[in-house]
Amino acid sequence: MNERMKKPAIHLLLALLLTSFGAVPPALAQLRLTITQGVTDPIPIAIVPFARAVPADGGLDVAQVIQRDLESSGRFKGMARTDMVFTPTTAAEVDAAGWKQQRVDYVVVGRVSGQPDGQVRIDAELVNVLTGQRVAGPFFTGQAANLRNTAHRIADALYEKILGVRGAFATRIAYVSVDGKAPKQRYELYVADADGANRTRIAESPLPIMSPAWSPDGEWLAYVSFERRVSAVYVQHRRSGTKTMVSARAGINGAPTFSPDGKKLALTLSGSNGNLDVYLLELASGKLTRLTDDPGIDTEPVFLPGEGSSIYFTSDRSGSPQVYRLNLGSTERPKRVTFTGSYNARPRISPDGKQLAMLTQDNGSYRIAVQDLATGTVQVLSKGSQEESPSFAPNGAMLIFAGRERGQGVLQTVSVDGQISARLDADAGEVREPVWGPFLP
Amino acid sequence: MKNFTTTTAVLLVSLALLAGCKSKPPEQPAAPPPTTDSTAGVENADALAGDTSASMGPSGELLSKRIVYFDFDRADIRADSQSVVAAHAAFLAKNPNQKVRLEGHADERGSREYNIGLGERRGQSVRRALALQGVAETQLTTVSYGEERPAVAGSDEQAYGANRRVEIIYLK
Numbered sequence: 084m085n086e087r088m089k090k091p092a093i094h095l096l097l098a099l100l101l102t103s104f105g106a107v108p109p110a111l112a113q114l115r116l117t118i119t120q121g122v123t124d125p126i127p128i129a130i131v132p133f134a135r136a137v138p139a140d141g142g143l144d145v146a147q148v149i150q151r152d153l154e155s156s157g158r159f160k161g162m163a164r165t166d167m168v169f170t171p172t173t174a175a176e177v178d179a180a181g182w183k184q185q186r187v188d189y190v191v192v193g194r195v196s197g198q199p200d201g202q203v204r205i206d207a208e209l210v211n212v213l214t215g216q217r218v219a220g221p222f223f224t225g226q227a228a229n230l231r232n233t234a235h236r237i238a239d240a241l242y243e244k245i246l247g248v249r250g251a252f253a254t255r256i257a258y259v260s261v262d263g264k265a266p267k268q269r270y271e272l273y274v275a276d277a278d279g280a281n282r283t284r285i286a287e288s289p290l291p292i293m294s295p296a297w298s299p300d301g302e303w304l305a306y307v308s309f310e311r312r313v314s315a316v317y318v319q320h321r322r323s324g325t326k327t328m329v330s331a332r333a334g335i336n337g338a339p340t341f342s343p344d345g346k347k348l349a350l351t352l353s354g355s356n357g358n359l360d361v362y363l364l365e366l367a368s369g370k371l372t373r374l375t376d377d378p379g380i381d382t383e384p385v386f387l388p389g390e391g392s393s394i395y396f397t398s399d400r401s402g403s404p405q406v407y408r409l410n411l412g413s414t415e416r417p418k419r420v421t422f423t424g425s426y427n428a429r430p431r432i433s434p435d436g437k438q439l440a441m442l443t444q445d446n447g448s449y450r451i452a453v454q455d456l457a458t459g460t461v462q463v464l465s466k467g468s469q470e471e472s473p474s475f476a477p478n479g480a481m482l483i484f485a486g487r488e489r490g491q492g493v494l495q496t497v498s499v500d501g502q503i504s505a506r507l508d509a510d511a512g513e514v515r516e517p518v519w520g521p522f523l524p
Numbered sequence: 525m526k527n528f529t530t531t532t533a534v535l536l537v538s539l540a541l542l543a544g545c546k547s548k549p550p551e552q553p554a555a556p557p558p559t560t561d562s563t564a565g566v567e568n569a570d571a572l573a574g575d576t577s578a579s580m581g582p583s584g585e586l587l588s589k590r591i592v593y594f595d596f597d598r599a600d601i602r603a604d605s606q607s608v609v610a611a612h613a614a615f616l617a618k619n620p621n622q623k624v625r626l627e628g629h630a631d632e633r634g635s636r637e638y639n640i641g642l643g644e645r646r647g648q649s650v651r652r653a654l655a656l657q658g659v660a661e662t663q664l665t666t667v668s669y670g671e672e673r674p675a676v677a678g679s680d681e682q683a684y685g686a687n688r689r690v691e692i693i694y695l696k
Contacts, residue, residue, distance in 0.1 A: 264677055291672035293636055313667050314640075335644055335668060338637040351637065357648035357666060359641045380641035397638055404638055428635035442635050449634060469679065471635055490679060516636065 114279025114494070114507040114514070121157035122502055126245065128153060128189045129162040129182060133205070134172040139197030139227055145205055145234045149191065152238035152252040155278060156481075157503030162187055174208035174217040182212045191241060195230075203227045207237045209244055218244055231280065232523075251476040252277055255520040256483060257285070257295040257304055258494060262512035272306055274321060277476075277519070279507050285319060286326075296340045297520045305329075305339040305348055316350055318366065329366065335359060338383050343391040349374075349384035361396050363411075374409060375417065381407075383429050388436050395420065395430040395439065404428040406441055421454065423461045429472060432456075433479045438499065440473040440482055451484045453499055464501040474518045485515040581624075581694030586611035591675075592650055594688040596631070599645040601653055609650060612692055613657030620660055625693040626650050628668040629675070631684035636670055643668030650690045 130150040153159040166185065171177050171192050182190050193207035206222040221240035225233035235253035242250030260271045270292040275282035286292055290309035297304060298318075305318045315331035316339045330336040334353035341348060348364045361384040363372040375381040379400040387393040391411075398407050398417070403425045409417040421427035426444035433440070436456070443452040443461070448468040454461045465486065473484040479499065486495040488506065492513035497504045507514070581590065590612075592605045601609055616622055628647030630639035647666035655661060676686040 268673070270672075291669060293670075293672060309667075309669065309672070334666070335640055337640050351640075353641075353644055355666075357644045357651075359644065380638060380645070382641055383635065383637045397635065399638075399641075404635070426634065428638050444634075469633065487679075 114275060114282070114509055116151075116155055116279060117506045117508065118155065118157050118503070119495075119506050120502070120504045125158055125160040126189065127162065127187045128159050128191065128245075129167060129185070129187045130191045131167060131170050131172070131193075132164065133192070133207075134194040134196075136195040136197045136203060139203050140195045140230060141227060143230045143234070145195055145230070145237070146191070146193070148231055148234040149207075149238045149241065152235060152250070152278065153242065155252075155505060156242065156250070157498065157505065158246065174210050174219070177210045177217070179210060179212050179215045182210075187212055189245060193237070197227075198224060201227065203230050203233065205230075205233050205237055207241065209241060231276070235276070235278075248480055249478050249522075251478045251481065251519070251522070253523055254477055255301065255523070256494075256517050257297065257520065258514050258517040259292055259295065260509065260512055260514050261492070272304070274304070274520075285321065285324070286317075293516060294338050295516060295518050297518055298341045299343055299345045299521055301521045301523060303341075303345075305341060307337050307339065316348070318348075329369075330364060340385045342386050343388055349386060349394055349396075351382040351384065361394065361409075374411075380404070385430055385432060387432055388434050395432060397428040397430065406430045406439065420456070421461075422459070423454075427452075431473055431475055433475050433499070434477060435479055438479075440475060442471050442473065451482060451497065453482075462501060464497045464499070465495070465504070467495075470495070472516045472518075476519045477522045481519075483517040483519050485517060580696065581692075582615050584611070587615055590692045590694075592646075592690045592692070593685065594646055594690070596684070596688070597642070599642070599649045601649060609653050610657060613654045613659050616654060616663055617658035620663065623663050623665070623695045624654075625695055626654075626664060626666045627691040627693060628666060629673065629687055629689050629691070630671045631687045632671045632674065632679065633684070634671075636672070640668050640670035640672075643670045646688070646690045650692070 130146045133145045150161040154161050169181060172194055174192060177190050177192060190210040190212060191207055193205060196204050198204055202224050204222060204224040209218040221237055223233045223236045232253055238252045239250035254277045255274055256277055257274045260273055262269045270288050271284055272286040272292050272295055273282045274285055285304060288308055288310040290312060293307045295304050295306040302321055303318055304321060305316060307314055307316055314336045315328050316336045317326050318329050319326040330350060332352055333355040334357060336352060338351040339348045346366055350362055350364055351359050352362050353359045358378055359380045359382050360373060360375045361381050363374055377398060377400045379398055381396055381398045384394050384396040393408050393410050395406055395408050397404050405419055405427050406421040407417040408420050424443055427441050429442045431440045439454040439456055441452055442449055445463045450463050450470050451465040451473045452461050452463045467486045469487045471485050473482045475482055481496050481498050483494060483496045486493055492515040494507040494514050494517045495504060586608050589608045592601060592609060626647040628643035630642040647668055651664050651666055654664060674687045676683045
């Protein structure tokens with residue numbers, strides 16, 4: 084905690100940025116991002132204001148969106164516009180030596196242009212000031228109304244050109260928001276861009292909503308709602324809102340996650356005798372397969388990415404919650420995976436299948452940890468006392484999870500090496516259970 | 525004094541029922557619950573939002589106590605709650621048409637879905653105690669809200685203790 088406090092916090096006042104551009108509806112800025120810890124020497128980069136396309140760009144400051152994305156990764160430090168002596172919009176105009184004197188490593192320039200078909204195109208160019216190398220592109224074209232998203236894609240590509248890993252800025256998160264004081268609360272499920280902008284309410288209820296999960300194509304969300312006073316699992320289409328109750332059996336219906344092919348859900352059912360076990364539900368046929376039968380609590384199943392041949396889940400069959408793996412189609416008993424500490428729960432597997440993220444008890448606090456599945460090495464990534472619900476970004480570089488700040492639930496991110504953390508504060512109420520969606524098609 | 529007579533009554537009723545009826549009702553099939561249940565119209569929006577402790581159900585020193593509290597990570601009924609559970613068992617055994625919903629809860633620490641499991645374990649614990657004391661299985665349903673519906677806001681031992689509970693909700 085102290086170590087973190089020493090680092091200067093860069094406050095990105097999203098609300099301020101957005102309200103200064105008239106075309107962006109003011110209701111977008113309900114989550115505010117703060118970098119709480121970055122790398123010690125972030126890469127200095129200048130994102131020069133892009134050539135505008137008026138009125139096709141709707142007044143959106145594309146360079147500002149890209150700069151905020153790159154800074155939010157904790158790996159870049161954007162140059163203030165007031166310090167920019169030159170404002171080129173093509174790579175050919177960039178005087179590398181001049182920028183070098185201003186101590187930036189990279190310069191990004193670009194142009195926004197309206198297309199004959201009504202779409203808007205963004206062209207960006209990257210100049211490595213140290214080598215003088217000019218990299219053409221990326222460019223992306225999209226609907227005028229989705230220009231922010233197109234800008235996020237540019238940021239993803241720039242991030243990859245510089246760091247070798249695809250960025251995850253043009254992605255979405257889902258999370259649960261809770262308003263009001265216990266016991267009279269309202270529960271809402273939201274989807275927002277990864278930076279917290281563009282949030283859309285997916286569901287609301289005076290009774291709990293929990294455990295959202297993305298389909299692999301990002302079109303559907305599964306979640307648990309108690310709107311009928313008992314738990315049921317719903318699958319809802321993100322855009323149309325079409326909602327299907329897929330499990331409302333006696334007892335608990337909980338913890339849904341999609342299989343990598345999107346055709347099945349793993350979920351938890353208890354039946355009326357209250358024994359929680361993990362099941363597989365085929366969405367098209369409704370066919371149900373029981374996967375565990377231990378008298379302890381078996382819950383929080385998640386598929387191994389890729390083929391989806393294994394399922395990781397939480398079980399307290401050994402006396403305390405630990406993570407287990409079962410191989411689908413095998414009659415072997417599930418194998419215990421976690422051995423460090425007395426509480427390891429809510430497993431999530433990295434997109435490359437190599438790391439396990441989980442909630443762990445660490446010196447009396449509940450924190451986010453990752454375990455290397457090959458070596459078993461565990462690293463605790465977070466420093467709070469009441470954290471939960473880790474979820475990998477689709478590029479595997481970051482985790483989003485729920486933490487606490489002054490008694491309120493906030494969303495936090497941390498890089499998988501633990502070097503960079505950020506916080507997404509809600510402007511009202513409590514936010515929790517974030518889940519990072521897939522790369523957008 | 526009052527405790528003594530209630531306990532005696534509970535014991536007598538329990539013994540009578542245990543002697544008279546040994547056959548366990550068949551396990552309910554795993555079917556979706558009915559879309560409207562018998563409580564429709566009893567609970568208003570406020571009740572849905574959390575204030576369910578209202579006016580339904582019997583009164584009396586023990587019967588007016590509708591919450592059973594639990595220790596950390598435990599689902600066994602504490603000695604200080606045994607008399608409350610016994611009083612409800614006696615009342616329900618005498619009123620076989622009366623149904624109750626047992627709502628299990630956990631404190632906020634740890635994983636949410638795992639806490640749903642802990643809340644369920646507590647609800648089942650009260651359900652077994654009531655059934656052992658002569659209440660018919662058909663009078664009892666359980667639901668677990670885990671840590672999702674705390675009775676008290678806060679992150680201290682006092683709040684945790686108040687939130688680890690089973691609420692006995694009398695249904696019309």
